[in-house]
Amino acid sequence: xxxAARRTYRRESEETRxxxxxxxxxxxxxxxxxxxxxxxxxxxxxxxTAGLIRHYFQSKDELTRAAFVSLMxxxxxxxxxxxxxxxxxxxxxxxxxxxxxxxxxxMDVGAVVLWAGYMHKVRNDPALRLAHEASYLxxxxxxxSLIAALPREATEAQQRAExxxxxxxxxxxxxxxxxxxxxxxxxxxxxxGLRSVGAILGVDLIAHSAMLPDPGKILP
Amino acid sequence: xxxAARRTYRRESEETRxxxxxxxxxxxxxxxxxxxxxxxxxxxxxxxTAGLIRHYFQSKDELTRAAFVSLMxxxxxxxxxxxxxxxxxxxxxxxxxxxxxxxxxxMDVGAVVLWAGYMHKVRNDPALRLAHEASYLxxxxxxxSLIAALPREATEAQQRAExxxxxxxxxxxxxxxxxxxxxxxxxxxxxxGLRSVGAILGVDLIAHSAMLPDPGKILP
DNA sequence: CGACAGATTATCCAAACGTATAACAGTTGG
DNA sequence: CCAACTGTTATACGTTTGGATAATCTGTCG
Numbered sequence: 001x002x003x004a005a006r007r008t009y010r011r012e013s014e015e016t017r018x019x020x021x022x023x024x025x026x027x028x029x030x031x032x033x034x035x036x037x038x039x040x041x042x043x044x045x046x047x048x049t050a051g052l053i054r055h056y057f058q059s060k061d062e063l064t065r066a067a068f069v070s071l072m073x074x075x076x077x078x079x080x081x082x083x084x085x086x087x088x089x090x091x092x093x094x095x096x097x098x099x100x101x102x103x104x105x106x107m108d109v110g111a112v113v114l115w116a117g118y119m120h121k122v123r124n125d126p127a128l129r130l131a132h133e134a135s136y137l138x139x140x141x142x143x144x145s146l147i148a149a150l151p152r153e154a155t156e157a158q159q160r161a162e163x164x165x166x167x168x169x170x171x172x173x174x175x176x177x178x179x180x181x182x183x184x185x186x187x188x189x190x191x192x193g194l195r196s197v198g199a200i201l202g203v204d205l206i207a208h209s210a211m212l213p214d215p216g217k218i219l220p
Numbered sequence: 221x222x223x224a225a226r227r228t229y230r231r232e233s234e235e236t237r238x239x240x241x242x243x244x245x246x247x248x249x250x251x252x253x254x255x256x257x258x259x260x261x262x263x264x265x266x267x268x269t270a271g272l273i274r275h276y277f278q279s280k281d282e283l284t285r286a287a288f289v290s291l292m293x294x295x296x297x298x299x300x301x302x303x304x305x306x307x308x309x310x311x312x313x314x315x316x317x318x319x320x321x322x323x324x325x326x327m328d329v330g331a332v333v334l335w336a337g338y339m340h341k342v343r344n345d346p347a348l349r350l351a352h353e354a355s356y357l358x359x360x361x362x363x364x365s366l367i368a369a370l371p372r373e374a375t376e377a378q379q380r381a382e383x384x385x386x387x388x389x390x391x392x393x394x395x396x397x398x399x400x401x402x403x404x405x406x407x408x409x410x411x412x413g414l415r416s417v418g419a420i421l422g423v424d425l426i427a428h429s430a431m432l433p434d435p436g437k438i439l440p
Numbered sequence: 441c442g443a444c445a446g447a448t449t450a451t452c453c454a455a456a457c458g459t460a461t462a463a464c465a466g467t468t469g470g
Numbered sequence: 471c472c473a474a475c476t477g478t479t480a481t482a483c484g485t486t487t488g489g490a491t492a493a494t495c496t497g498t499c500g
């Protein structure tokens with residue numbers, strides 16, 4: 001057999017290559033679960049050969065960790081982004097935060113599958129457990145600060161409990177809304193989330209969500 | 221080389237063997253994630269050899285499906301069991317159901333990891349998606365019937381929305397309470413769950429949970 | 441423009457995977 | 471107590487996996 005032609009390639013910066021490999025890993029896990037993310041499949045999607053993974057990451061496990069941390073950071077960042085460009089009224093800000101978490105691109109079945117695919121590693125790998133916990137607390141603290149800004153009387157302990165409750169509610173709705181897409185009407189999850197968070201906190205968020213995009217008219 | 225000594229064995233009933241293999245699969249996925257549940261590991265834990273799996277299941281995938289269905293059925297069954305032997309008062313029954321879902325053995329990190337490990341198969345495999353959806357609806361319908369029994373005025377549409385909300389809240393708290401065990405005080409999740417479900421529905425569940433086991437004194 | 445450094449590819453490897461099948465042995469009915 | 475049945479084991483196969491190493495190409499700097 002004659003020697004195969006060696007493929008041409010471009011040298012890229014370290015950050016580019018690492019980002020490409022991380023993105024490829026996330027996409028594959030989101031699409032086909034953890035077992036679909038083999039070193040060969042990751043390399044193929046990133047447009048490189050398998051050996052390059054070990055050039056940038058000590059092992060596949062390290063790439064896996066990096067991909068998870070990137071996922072979690074991205075999700076909280078997207079939530080916080082929703083607070084930019086919204087008014088200063090506390091109820092309005094909270095409503096914006098809640099509804100952003102219950103809409104695409106945060107509410108997405110691929111994101112759920114990706115997140116779920118890492119659960120057992122979160123349990124067993126101390127570094128991942130730390131990253132997961134930090135990300136959870138970061139999100140909850142944003143929530144708690146939004147709650148604290150509401151015009152109500154409430155102790156800090158009560159605000160903590162309310163933040164835990166709202167966080168759980170949002171997470172559960174995010175999960176079910178993402179996976180059971182066609183079990184709910186368009187915008188139903190957002191409306192239910194706003195109403196329930198409002199009920200838990202004793203404020204009316206629906207009335208303050210008028211400025212936000214219509215839940216029923218979200219583009220795919 | 222002389223022939224290896226053949227291991228002695230007992231013939232078991234089909235149901236026993238199938239249950240053993242399913243249990244072994246669930247334990248392995250819960251402990252080490254989906255990739256730990258190889259045919260050889262499953263067989264070893266079930267006390268048989270690998271070939272037997274194919275005698276009872278057409279493929280490993282079919283065993284996987286059976287294990288997931290068994291998991292979901294078991295979880296909803298455990299929730300419904302909590303309604304046995306509790307009083308007839310609606311608030312008390314709802315409180316029992318909620319708190320059972322937020323305690324061991326339902327609230328357990330192994331259960332979460334096991335459930336999460338199947339998420340991507342739920343997405344891709346139509347049979348599993350159906351099973352998952354049926355299980356979700358079964359749980360939610362129990363919840364909705366408990367809500368409908370409360371002494372309140374509420375339309376059916378409103379009860380449906382409330383059931384979705386409470387289901388999401390319970391699922392989210394189940395998830396976080398299971399994975400982030402040491403981030404919460406003992407019984408804190410149960411208390412928050414009862415208070416928040418009460419807030420969403422406009423009833424006081426804490427007052428009606430006095431008969432239930434003390435959340436702070438659950439045995440491991 | 442030529443040489444150097446290292447980014448990238450190509451190739452190889454041992455281990456583990458799911459599956460297939462033949463041989464064996466426990467169980468059951470006559 | 472033997473014969474048929476089938477649950478179960480043992481063994482082998484072809485594929486794929488993550489990891490390691492050698493060869494080579496690309497961009498850069500003197």
